[in-house]
Amino acid sequence: MSGFQDRVFAEQQETVAAFKFDEAVARVFPDMIQRSVPGYSMVVSMIGLVADRYARPGTNIYDLGSSLGAVSIAMRHAVSHENCRIIAIDNSEAMTERCEKIIAEDDGGIPVDVLCGDIRETMIENASVAALNFTLQFIPVEDRLDLLKSIRNGLCSGGALILSEKLAFPAQHQTILDTLYYDYKRANGYSELEISQKRTALENVLVPESLDEHRERLIEAGFRHVVPWYQGFNFCSLLAVR
Ligand SMILES: Nc1ncnc2c1ncn2[C@@H]1O[C@H](C[S@+](CC[C@H]([NH3+])C(=O)[O-])CC(=O)[O-])[C@@H](O)[C@H]1O
């Protein structure tokens, strides 16, 4: 994967525009996400492991909001079942163009289709596994339930959704976790200016919700079990089983 350093918010901007997954972000994305999401690499590789447990032969495996395809690559190396197909979808052309090339250079066994499109308009079918790895947080809150229902309806019985998100907490815990999260960013080389400009850019774009809100919505969408399996500061990952 490309080795460009994330300097997207390094220079003072007169007005900070809303965060977009454009060319500038896609170019530095591996560095940006690695330095911005505690436990990102581990979560991605664990998704491979979880996918192999829930995948069924002859089914589809969805990577929703795939960015550069890190989750698709982890899954295609970890899943051992016959005749599976991975479908990686993202609505950023800058991401899917790069993702196509990265997937083409990877030697994993399972075919991966990279599609540029909106996951809210994508038909999920014959699926045993779906991953929303830090994607649902960018979907407008009012659209989240319908998306989860469409995933649930496309999953076979016993199929799994892996949902990773930045979480919101009650005020006192939020303060503690925000402090630790900014420490994490600083420890990864981000300046105060970068931290503050990115925070502004993400306002109303990345909208975190509480663990209870996620749990309740997943149950309302028809998932039987919701199991939190990872938390690093304010980031978590849940396994929801149909
Ligand atoms: N409506 C939408 N339809 C399709 N894609 C969307 C939509 N909205 C946002 N996206 C896409 O969701 C991705 C979210 S990043 C996922 C990381 C990846 N999963 C990873 O494991 O590396 C998370 C982050 O950057 O924190 C971006 O590529 C958006 O273009």
Ligand SMILES: O=C(O)C(=O)Cc1ccccc1
């Ligand atoms: O940087 C942040 O504040 C985040 O919440 C994580 C992130 C990572 C990559 C793109 C957008 C947000």
